[in-house]
Amino acid sequence: MNASPSPESVTGVDFWFDPVCPWTWLTSRWMFEVTKARPVEVSWHVMSLSVLNENRLDELPERIRTLMGEAWAPVRVLTAARLTHGDEVLEPLYTALGTRYHLEQRPKDRATLEDALREAGLPVDLADAGDTDQYDEELRASHRRGITLVGEDVGSPIIAVPGRDQGSAPTAFFGPVVNPTPKGEDAARLWDGVLTVASMPNFYELKRTRTTPAAPPWRSASAGRRR
Incomplete structure (x- = not known):
């Protein structure tokens, strides 16, 4: 049996997410695979694609504008849940x-929010937060903490790990965009590779055209990018 890693050897990973983003969902499930194969511990944080895009809605297709309107309630409810019940409720609610x-x-819609709250063992009336801006100051602060690490020209998710040297800035990046979610050793190898390239201060982008839509493959996934 392998010995459990010491607390000093565990890498703390900060993961910012917007729950309506399908690509973020796939990436988040990959992070769970990574935790099975590498000594990492994930802390979850809310970001908001609605906040990110609020000043450029006119540039977006109608279907994305509609999604940005629907996206306010879930992040508000997640923020309210964290503030009233602690950081640990974010992952199960997400x-x-x-x-x-x-x-x-x-x-x-509200019915889906209430159903998710029940599953996460949280009060259903937290769904009320979706219809108010009461928690928007904290929501925007959480969003800003993530987006400041990588810049405005990205989206959800954002991942940050400690810098290579003690006292250095965190290594942070948008993505990776994956579909389907890598499993097992493939998940671990991708994690190692992403950390390698992201830790290079003069590396900015690696990209290729997506050939698999973020659609039917989700349904076979076990248990999620920009706009």
Whole structure:
């Protein structure tokens, strides 16, 4: 049996997500695979594609504008849940929401929010937060903490790990965009490679055209980029 890693050897990973983004959902499930193969511990944080895009809605296709309107309530509810019940509720609530949005194709409405809250063991009346800006100051602050690490020209998700040297700035990046979610050793190898390239201060982008839509493959996934 392998010995458990010492606390000093565990890498803290900060993961910013918007729950309505299907690509973020796939990446988040990859992070769970990574935790099985590498000594990492994930801390979850809310970011908002609605905040990111609020000053450029006129540039977006109608379907994306509609999504940005629907995206406010889930991040507000997640923020309210964190502030009232602690950071530890973010992951189970995100998983409950993501399962409904991306695997079950449930509507992004109050009924889905309430159902996810029940599954996460949280009060259903937290869904009220989706209809108010009461928690927007903290939501925007959480979003800003993530986006400041990588710049405005990205989206969800954002991942940050400690810098290579003690006292150095975190290594942060957008993505990776994956579909389907890598599993097992493939997940671990991708993690190692992403950290290698992201840690290079003069490296900015590696990209190729997506040939697989973020659609039917989700349904076979077990248990999620920009706009």
